[in-house]
Amino acid sequence: MQTKTIRAATSREALRQIRLELGEDAVVLSNRRVGDQVEIVAAPPGFLERMEQVTKAPTADLVQELHRLQSELKGQIQALRQPPADNRKDKIRRSMMRMGFGATLVDQLLQHMPPEMELGWVTQTLERNLRCIRGDECIIKTGGVFALVGPTGVGKTTTTAKIAARAVVRYGADAVGLVTTDSYRVGAHEQLRIYGRILGVSVHTVKDGADLKLTLNGLRDKKVVLVDTMGMGQRDERVHEQIEQLDALGVRRLLLLNATSNLHTLEDVVRVYRTPQVMGCIPTKLDEALSMGGVVDVMIRHRLPLCYVAHGQRVPEDLREVNLGALLHATFNSLETVGFCSTTALDFGQGAHYA
Helix, strand or coil, X not given: CCCEEEEECCHHHHHHHHHHHHCCCCEEEEEEEECCEEEEEEECCCHHHHHHHHXXXXXXXXXXXXXXXXXXXXXXXXXXXXXXXXXXXXXXXXXXXXXXXXXXXXXXXXXHCXXXXXXXXXXXXXXXHCEECCHHHHHHHCCEEEEEECCXXXXXXXXXXXXXXXXXXXXXXXXXXXXXXXXXXXXHHHHHHXXXXXXXXXXXXXXXXXHHHHHHHHCCCCCEEEEECCCCCCCCCHHHHHHHHHHHCCCEEEEEEECCCCHXXXXXXXXXXXXXXXXXXXXXXXXXXXXXXXXXXHHHHCCCCECEEECCCCCCCCEEECCHHHHHHHHHHHHHHCCCXXXXXXXXCXXXXXX
């Protein structure tokens, strides 16, 4: 009843040697760590049967334990036959989840990731699936009436002033109009009026849908009119009333997304505010976000085109047109700095997409 002692750097390697020398039915008698190695003592097949013959009164518990060990060894040897897990993909998955990406998007990406590819393939694929519209082209140059919508505290008033400043630079103050529907929040309309005075742009405060209609009719000669809407939580019943008022007037919208929010909150915001009249989105507070995976995730899965990115309070400096490479670089390097819904098929081909 000769036993075999195997020492190796890992249990996997030790079990592999046992399988080669003693066969798949070998019996593991002990498994321990000796220094920086793993030591496994095993016996040849048939060990249990011979033991029962030699031992006149075998201990039932010992025999059962040996049978259990033999079954465990078979399972471990079977695992050796399976292809090793792709630790590279597992590492990428864990990293992306920490960045705020959702499991749905991450799993879809890694499922299509070729074996020889690395993280660069992931960022390139995300870039191809982020849609963009050039804000200065579609808003400033084209002109029209645009409402900035989104929850409380997302930065609508400041972003309204930033876009207005870009329009003033292009056409002059007389060609730009500002409207606020936020007559509830203390100081909200006054904040926009301060920006208006600085820019030399008239600011109009409206109370309801009828008042908004009259005001917009009076601003028809303006090249660009921006409506700063009242901030409400996405679960506030008044959000639907606001959407109906803007829809009735055919007002196109820009949805502001707070980059500091988590994926579930952003998902809820998009679910409520996204309508056919939402032409694109503006991620805000990028300078405050520790990780931006959540906002990138919802923009890709909901096919929300990017118009601008906002990354601070300065008017108008802290509003820029989109540089996808820079945005993704910041997203994937955010963790180094600090130490659920429907999904759509991703484009795994070549070339960036601009709407």
